[in-house]
Amino acid sequence: MKKCDIAVIGGATSGSFFARKMAEKGFSVKVIEKCSREKVGSRYDIFHIGRKEFERFSIPRPVEGDKEWAFEFETNYTAAPSGKYPIKTFDPMVGLHMHDYTLLMNKWAEEKGAEIEYEATFEDFIYENEKIAGFTYSNKDGTHRLFAKCVVDCSGIAAVARRKLPHNCKIENFEVTPEDMFYVVLKYVKFKDPDFIYNTSSTGWPSYKSWLAPQADPNGGILGIGACNSYEQAETILHDVIKNVPLPEYTITRTEKGKTPYTRPPYSFVTDNFIATGDAGCLTKPNNGEGVTSSMVHMKIAADVLADALKSGDLSEKNLWKINKIYNKEQGADFASTRALLTKVVKATNDEFEFIFEKAHDVLQSFLDGAADGPEIKLPLPALIKAVGKIAGGIFAKKVSVATLKSALEGVSLSGKLKKHYLDFPDSPDGYYAWKKQADELWKKVGKMS
Ligand SMILES: Cc1cc2nc3c(=O)[nH]c(=O)nc-3n(C[C@H](O)[C@H](O)[C@H](O)COP(=O)(O)OP(=O)(O)OC[C@H]3O[C@@H](n4cnc5c(N)ncnc54)[C@H](O)[C@@H]3O)c2cc1C
Structure with missing residues (x-):
């Protein structure tokens, strides 16, 4: 014993x-x-x-030369489904083994x-x-x-x-369960042009939940994707990325797979x-x-x-309960709010994403700058009004559906309600069941990313 x-x-x-x-x-x-x-x-x-x-x-x-260290970069790009309209953000990262x-x-x-x-x-x-x-x-x-x-x-x-x-x-x-996790597939690629160096930035395409990140070899990269339900679903969407986004020529040297809760x-x-x-x-x-x-x-x-x-x-439980309360105040409420918003927004089609990246570039820039800075995607009212205006313009131009605008607005509303609800998390286990009932109702309205 x-x-x-x-x-x-x-x-x-x-x-x-x-x-x-x-x-x-x-x-x-x-x-x-x-x-x-x-x-x-x-x-x-x-x-x-x-x-x-x-x-x-x-x-x-770890620093350069240590065996744990792989690379560092400071710039991140977020682009439309076609690879166009990249938004640049400053988000210094260290890549490690x-x-x-x-x-x-x-x-x-x-x-x-x-x-x-x-x-x-x-x-x-x-x-x-x-x-x-x-x-x-x-x-x-x-x-x-x-x-x-x-x-x-x-x-x-x-x-x-x-x-x-x-x-x-x-x-x-x-x-x-499979609908509540990301199946992540990572393709380690080597670029065909030996002079092509890809270790100073990373690019993401949120419509596919896909990205091209650096790897330890400066002449290589990691083409990654996360999708709910199965690795097959991730691989299918990755085919769309490869078809639609212009990428430098490469060969795949190895594939890795893993699951992460979503x-x-x-x-x-x-x-x-x-x-x-x-x-x-x-x-x-x-x-x-x-x-x-x-x-x-x-x-x-x-x-x-x-x-x-x-x-x-x-x-x-009563004495450890503060962990829940403090966590929700520091990060949990922001994460709940962002999760609700993103779950509703990613319902947009690739064509709609393309339109939003083209027409609401400046608004997306301010959202992404905020996201790089902290745990929550901040939605300052002027930027929000501008975003809604641009998307509504898309409805008249028949580029965005009413359903997508409705889903995005629901996302904004649920994200605000969940943030408030998590900040009001009960101080002791006594209030838990009443709080849970309301939280269950809100999450039911949010639905699933899958
Ligand atoms: C492909 C991929 C890429 C990712 N990239 C990033 C990234 O760039 N940055 C980032 O922050 N996150 C990333 N994540 C998420 C990240 O990997 C996880 O959030 C993180 O590793 C979780 O750490 P953990 O220690 O909680 O769990 P784990 O890393 O899963 O560790 C759990 C440990 O518990 C052990 N274990 C399991 N069952 C038992 C048992 N019965 N008895 C004893 N031990 C047990 C396991 O062997 C394991 O060592 C990525 C995830 C994936 C799948």
Whole structure:
């Protein structure tokens, strides 16, 4: 039998970050990770972190020459379905190798005393007096019991522990289904012209949820796409991108695939002696499905609240509830608002997107500048009125359908209502069910991205 203050399930970026934060505060932390040290964080290679995020979260910052570092760029373009009318934004990014960076974060957590056991798989909760008191896990030697004051689920989209919670728990135990995730396909390409260098910017085509990003080889790129439902759907849409957007000639050198949650998080992240976070808490960004640092916003809050709870010896749902409240104020309300808006806006057809990019270029520029700056797509009233005016003009020119304008306006309205509702999240578990009822009604009106 083993004992620790905090037992973390999953030792990738979220598990390492949370383990480090709690170990830094002087608590004993044990992480179990299903993969071997050689395999952890290797489901795909390149990922991006915004340059300013390293300082914000005090996480290790690889630089050129380090094995974790792949490239950096500052400029992002967002273009119409034809590739025309690119909108330039300033959004400095660092490209990193996921496996190497995960190992770096593992070491960073271990430096402060967190213990990581690899090839150890979560099995089930241990309950004492009907409260979570730890879990059983298996490794090559058999099944083990690990007792902890708090269990933290950082197991990614599978949410292996959250999904085992009882149905009457305030943390919903839903599975992320195909319609609620992005199937991401990444084609690593090498450009045929050896002098063509593509490592100073990235370009996205939101109508297809597709992009061309740099990769470690400056003469290459990553043609990526995210789509709901299946990898086949992603590949089909990628064919449209290749057909419609003029791209420099290339050959595909390898393909990677992975899944990322694209759904609202569970309304609560806590119950007695338990927290869900990272992809297990569906904390990915609504504008692109990225989740490494958006989860850190949540984990920083969770670590502070949990440290106070451990000191007071009260890890009840009621005492951990502040995690929900503070998170919604800092990021959750903005993400809910942006998710609602985007879900409604992407219903537009490619022809409609083309028209909007051509005619409302300046308005899109101000929205995208705002999106590069923070967690929410801000909708200043003058820009909003201008956007509606341009789209309404499209209706007269028969370039935009009434249904698309209606859907966009619904998106604006629901996004405002959800933001307010999340900011009004109850201060204690007592008000939860009344709040949930209204939230369910709003999300039902938003519908699904798929
Ligand atoms: C192709 C692709 C590209 C992406 N690009 C970016 C990007 O550029 N920037 C960005 O911020 N985000 C990106 N994302 C999203 C990002 O990968 C995730 O949001 C992030 O990795 C989530 O981290 P996590 O630690 O919560 O979960 P994961 O990285 O999924 O880690 C979960 C860990 O738990 C372990 N585990 C699972 N089950 C068990 C078990 N039963 N017992 C023990 N351990 C278990 C797993 O082995 C794994 O190591 C991308 C996603 C995909 C699919």
